[in-house]
Amino acid sequence: TQLLEQSPQFLSIQEGENLTVYCNSSSVFSSLQWYRQEPGEGPVLLVTVVTGGEVKKLKRLTFQFGDARKDSSLHITAAQPGDTGLYLCAGVSGRGDDKIIFGKGTRLHILP
Amino acid sequence: NAGVTQTPKFRILKIGQSMTLQCTQDMNHNYMYWYRQDPGMGLKLIYYSVGAGITDKGEVPNGYNVSRSTTEDFPLRLELAAPSQTSVYFCASSDDRINEKLFFGSGTQLSVL
Numbered sequence: 048t049q050l051l052e053q054s055p056q057f058l059s060i061q062e063g064e065n066l067t068v069y070c071n072s073s074s075v076f077s078s079l080q081w082y083r084q085e086p087g088e089g090p091v092l093l094v095t096v097v098t099g100g101e102v103k104k105l106k107r108l109t110f111q112f113g114d115a116r117k118d119s120s121l122h123i124t125a126a127q128p129g130d131t132g133l134y135l136c137a138g139v140s141g142r143g144d145d146k147i148i149f150g151k152g153t154r155l156h157i158l159p
Numbered sequence: 160n161a162g163v164t165q166t167p168k169f170r171i172l173k174i175g176q177s178m179t180l181q182c183t184q185d186m187n188h189n190y191m192y193w194y195r196q197d198p199g200m201g202l203k204l205i206y207y208s209v210g211a212g213i214t215d216k217g218e219v220p221n222g223y224n225v226s227r228s229t230t231e232d233f234p235l236r237l238e239l240a241a242p243s244q245t246s247v248y249f250c251a252s253s254d255d256r257i258n259e260k261l262f263f264g265s266g267t268q269l270s271v272l
Contacts, residue, residue, distance in 0.1 A: 089249050089263030147258035151201040
């Protein structure tokens with residue numbers, strides 16, 4: 048069974064600090080997606096990474112796909128209260144069946 | 160564009176009642192999905208569809224049914240509601256490839272008492 052483990056589960060930090068959240072698996076994925084979900088809303092896609100070692104930037108957010116395509120990280124620089132939310136990673140199977148697996152999420156709270 | 164629209168937003172059911180959760184998308188996407196999200200458990204796939212007239216089971220299909228008569232609509236039916244079906248339900252759609260770049264609706268919060 049493929050699993051995606053996200054860490055930490057919860058993170059509460061002060062505005063202006065930097066943080067990194069992780070998404071790890073023992074399985075290889077053909078691509079990995081990051082979503083942000085706000086209370087009462089559905090997840091919204093932030094980025095998709097498809098190549099091992101790929102780095103993508105979205106303003107203050109930096110996403111990296113591991114070289115072996117088994118893990119990913121999200122780094123936020125100078126966090127702001129607007130970054131508060133549930134961050135979900137989702138991996139699409141590299142076994143050819145195109146199945147998607149969601150991690151349980153990291154709940155991030157940025158204190159003003 | 161409205162994107163993916165789900166109704167109702169909230170619903171309370173009694174055990175044994177039935178209901179249909181509505182989902183419609185205006186992006187002409189081929190792929191549509193139903194997920195449930197339980198606290199601390201992530202998103203679990205209930206059913207999905209690769210096009211009108213084609214549906215398939217996901218990870219947790221028991222107690223649910225779907226249909227896809229048009230590209231736009233993908234309703235989810237609960238026939239005999241049980242407390243274990245208390246959850247937040249999300250409909251999603253995608254176009255380029257299955258399971259890539261999902262667009263989610265805003266969810267239906269369902270309680271079965």
